[in-house]
Amino acid sequence: MLRLERIRDDIAALGQHAALDQQNQGKVLALARRWLADLPDHEALRQHIQPLLSGASQWGGAIAVTDEPLSVPIPCPGMPPDGLVVVGVDGSQIFPDRHALVLYYLLQVGALLFRYNGTTPSVHTAEWLHYEERELFDARGYLMGSEVLAMERMVKEMEVLADLLSAERQAAPGLIFGLSDGPLLWPYMDRDSDATQQARAAYLGAIERVQRHDGIPVGYVDRPGGQPLLELLWVSQLPAEDLLQRSDQTPLGRLTDEQFLSEVLSPGQRTPWFTRRTAANQRHAAAGQEIWFCYMALGSAGDRAIARIEAPAWAAERADITTALHAMLWHQASALDGYPYVLARAHEEALVTTQDKVALEQAIQRQFLEQGIVAQPSNKARQKALLGKR
Amino acid sequence: MPSDDRTITIGNVLRADIRGFVVASRIPAPEVPTFGTFVRAPIQQNTAELVGLVYDIRLQDDPFLRNLAATVFPGDPRSEEIIRDQRENRVVPVEISVAAIGYRFGATGTYIYGFPPQPPMILNQIAVCADAEVREITTSPDFMRALLDNRDIPTDELIPATLLRASTLREPDHLRYLIQAGRYLTHELARDPVRVERILRRIDHA
Numbered sequence: 001m002l003r004l005e006r007i008r009d010d011i012a013a014l015g016q017h018a019a020l021d022q023q024n025q026g027k028v029l030a031l032a033r034r035w036l037a038d039l040p041d042h043e044a045l046r047q048h049i050q051p052l053l054s055g056a057s058q059w060g061g062a063i064a065v066t067d068e069p070l071s072v073p074i075p076c077p078g079m080p081p082d083g084l085v086v087v088g089v090d091g092s093q094i095f096p097d098r099h100a101l102v103l104y105y106l107l108q109v110g111a112l113l114f115r116y117n118g119t120t121p122s123v124h125t126a127e128w129l130h131y132e133e134r135e136l137f138d139a140r141g142y143l144m145g146s147e148v149l150a151m152e153r154m155v156k157e158m159e160v161l162a163d164l165l166s167a168e169r170q171a172a173p174g175l176i177f178g179l180s181d182g183p184l185l186w187p188y189m190d191r192d193s194d195a196t197q198q199a200r201a202a203y204l205g206a207i208e209r210v211q212r213h214d215g216i217p218v219g220y221v222d223r224p225g226g227q228p229l230l231e232l233l234w235v236s237q238l239p240a241e242d243l244l245q246r247s248d249q250t251p252l253g254r255l256t257d258e259q260f261l262s263e264v265l266s267p268g269q270r271t272p273w274f275t276r277r278t279a280a281n282q283r284h285a286a287a288g289q290e291i292w293f294c295y296m297a298l299g300s301a302g303d304r305a306i307a308r309i310e311a312p313a314w315a316a317e318r319a320d321i322t323t324a325l326h327a328m329l330w331h332q333a334s335a336l337d338g339y340p341y342v343l344a345r346a347h348e349e350a351l352v353t354t355q356d357k358v359a360l361e362q363a364i365q366r367q368f369l370e371q372g373i374v375a376q377p378s379n380k381a382r383q384k385a386l387l388g389k390r
Numbered sequence: 391m392p393s394d395d396r397t398i399t400i401g402n403v404l405r406a407d408i409r410g411f412v413v414a415s416r417i418p419a420p421e422v423p424t425f426g427t428f429v430r431a432p433i434q435q436n437t438a439e440l441v442g443l444v445y446d447i448r449l450q451d452d453p454f455l456r457n458l459a460a461t462v463f464p465g466d467p468r469s470e471e472i473i474r475d476q477r478e479n480r481v482v483p484v485e486i487s488v489a490a491i492g493y494r495f496g497a498t499g500t501y502i503y504g505f506p507p508q509p510p511m512i513l514n515q516i517a518v519c520a521d522a523e524v525r526e527i528t529t530s531p532d533f534m535r536a537l538l539d540n541r542d543i544p545t546d547e548l549i550p551a552t553l554l555r556a557s558t559l560r561e562p563d564h565l566r567y568l569i570q571a572g573r574y575l576t577h578e579l580a581r582d583p584v585r586v587e588r589i590l591r592r593i594d595h596a
Contacts, residue, residue, distance in 0.1 A: 079468065112475070118467075120474040335461050335472055344454065345475065355414070359402070359513055 025259065028252045032260050035233040036071050045070075049235055051243050053277055059247050061231030062274035065292055065313070069272075073297075076268035080328040083174035084116045087215075088342025089161050090181045090350045091153040094357055096136055096144055099381035102364055104131040105144065107153055109160045110349025112342045113168060114332075121342075125349050126160055138195065151188055151199040158206035158217070165215035175324050176215045181343045184219030184310035185280055185291045204287045207312070211289075216321060219291075219310035220329075220343060228276055229257045229295070257295060258306045265297035267304060268330050273316050285313075292316040296329060299338030307333075399517045400486065403431060406509035409540060410442060410489040413516045416481040422447060426551030428519035428527060429488055431510035438495045440506045441519065441527055443552055445543045446487035454480075488516070489543050491536050492527065503532040521559055528556035531574035538578055546585065549575070550592035568593060 004011075039045060042064060052059040064070055094106040106129050113122040130136065136144055161178035168176055184207075186200050210217045227250075234250040235243060261271070273292045275281065284290050290313040299305035309329065315321050332340035368375050377385070400423055401415030411431065415422070423429065427444040458476065462469040493506040510516075519527070527533055534552075537545045553571050557564035572590055579586045 114471055114475075116471070118470050120478045121471055123479050331468065335469070336457055337461060341472055345480075348454065348480075355402075355513075362513060 024253070025255060028255050029260060029263055032230055032233055032252060032255065033264070035237055036264065039070050039233070039236055042067055042069075045236060048240065049232070049243070051240070052235060052247055057244060057247070059231070059235070060228060060276050060278050061235060061247070062228035062276060062293075063232070064272055065275050065317075066272050073265050073269035073271065074326070076270075076330045077323045077327050080116050080331055081174065081324055082116055083172065084324055084328060085168055085172045085174065085176040086114050086116075086179055086328055086332070086342050087161060087164050087168065087176065088112045088114065088179045088181075088340060088344075088346035089157050089164075090343060090346040091157045092347075092350045092352045093149055093153055094352055094360070095146060095149060097381070098143060099378040099384075101361060101375040101377045102131070102368070103136055103143075104129060104364070105136070105149060106130070106352065106360070107149070107156055108350050108352050109153075109156050110346045110351070111160060111164055112345040112349065113164060114342045115172065116328075121345075123345075123349055124160070124164060126156075128156070147188065148195060151196065154182070154186075155199050155202045155206065158203055158210070161215070161217065162206045162209040162213070165210055166213040169213045169215070175321065176213075177325060177328060178210055178215050178217045179340060179342060180217070180219055181222075181347065182219060183221055183308075184217055184312070185284060187280065200283070204284070204289060207289050208287070211312070211314070216315045216325070217312065218315075218325065219308075220340060221308040221310065222305065222339060224258050224295075224306070224308035225256055227252070227256050227260075228274065229271070230255060230260060232274075257308075261295050261297065261306045262304050265295065265304070265306065267297050267300055270294050270296040270309075270326055273322070275313065288314070296326070298330065298333035303338065305333065305338030399515050400429065401516055402513045403510045403516060404485065404512070406512070408490070408505045408509055409536075410445075410487065410543075411510055411516075413486040413488065415484050415486055422484055423486060423518055426548055426555055428524045428552075428555075429516050430519050430523070431488075431516045432514050433493065433506055433508050433510050434495075438493050438499075438506070439497070440490055440493045440510055441501065441523075442488035442490045443537070443548055444486055445489050445548050448485045448487070450483040450485060452483060486516075487543075489537060489540060489548070491533050501527055501529075501533070503530070503535050505536060524556060525559045528552070528559075531571045534571075534574070535578070538575075546589050547592065549589055553593060 040048065045064065049061075049063070051057070052061070053063070068074065089109060089111045091107060091109045093108070094104075096103055096105040106127065108125060108127040111124040113124065115121065138144065138148070157180050161180065165176050165178050186203055188196050188200065207217050230252050231247070231250065234252065235247050238246055265271070271294045273294045275290060275292050281291055291310050292313050293308050293310045296307050296309055297304050298307055307329075309325070311325065329340060332342055335341045336344055365375065376382075400421070401413040404412045404414040406412070413429075423444050425444060425447065428441060429444060430439045430441050432438075433440045455476070458472065462472050464473060490505055490509075492501045492503040494501045534549055537543075537549060553568060557567045560567045572593070575589055576586050
């Protein structure tokens, strides 16, 4: 039980801290706006940042990849073309719990196939129940962690997308987008265990399969963190001789691209495409799947939702694909005030609710009883379940 | 609702007591049971089944739909696929309240009217009774006994709905069935003639 009265002063201080942060943010936002307006032309900017792109520099800022002016937002091109298909996919899971009556984990992927031809969208779900020791424990005998499960989930989502896109391609000659909730860039590059390498290979293989079926994988990151665009603005202000030493000394503090672009982009507008020279993206590039990204403002004037859109370079460099993607995302997000409808529905289909979990464990328990096995959750789990009902 | 001998599973028990239970259901709108529908639920470790009547159907709050209501409009071509998805793919989350009226041991035992020895357990599945079961349950007007004592539910609306449903299963003797039921009510509610008249009028006006 939380005794609010004991932390009342801290809550008040937190409020004051937030007000101060907002005040400071106003100042750094104005600074970043000025830097955006002062950006040199593309060629000059490319030459200026060249020292950061070679040698041992770890700079991870945004690199413009098209010739569109960075300071002029790109407006929404209108409605998506007839016949375009978008497949939204999302996943959910039950984590393995050593206090449960039996050790298992479950993954479920849900998808919605949305065709711009006036027909009823199709729903698809797939699930995997794992319970064998080799699936639950790693080579050192540790129970599977949440990150390993997250990797497996990401792979399964992309594999389901590849399957659905391949089936849909038989009937749909136009553009087919596969939209997943989260980054398209594989985010587990730092920890290179065997399991990570296998999962990454499977993931890149699934993306390649999407490409082979003429589908376009797209990652949708809602309220993204990070500041690669602001890092570019900062280095654009540095004298050439200071680039390597001061590229990580931005005076913008913790201001993110999302916070900055909330002030710059109007609903429906997007930025040009960018790429980054990170280790993760270089591994994608080595597999022919370099990732480009842009930011898009969805939602309404009073409640702007900035999303980072990630797509493979081979798709993003095509103007027809970029235009259709922009129009489709704007239409999808307009229905739900800032979040794509297909992703919201895919999430709803994928979601394993608490009630689903109870029903699954009752079914497992019945199966155990039929086999003459008596299994119980741990005393701690039982006690927590009782307290949880309060 | 079907009027043949098919049974439909409508959902899981969410909470229960001796006098009734609430079912959480996510089924397509055409299959949501109507007021007065007979349903059954397993009790006593599946050795018996409880029979009850639907007396309340409550649509649960659906935040998803609330968001769409302001942005999606029927007839607008930009909304066509979304409306189709909502109508044909998404199911309506409903809570269905059921009043217990009797039970029987085994699938072929004789019905015992009144409250069951035990309520159904949480997450047991509930099914709509087939016509043959409804005919059997309503053979004796005593099936109304538990309802007459229950003042927490809309009994005076529920009994007419139930009797009319039971009578249609007895064509061409439906009138005789209703007259017998009326006599039963007159006897059981002898001290409350106003209430009897109110129930009978609702049957007459249906």
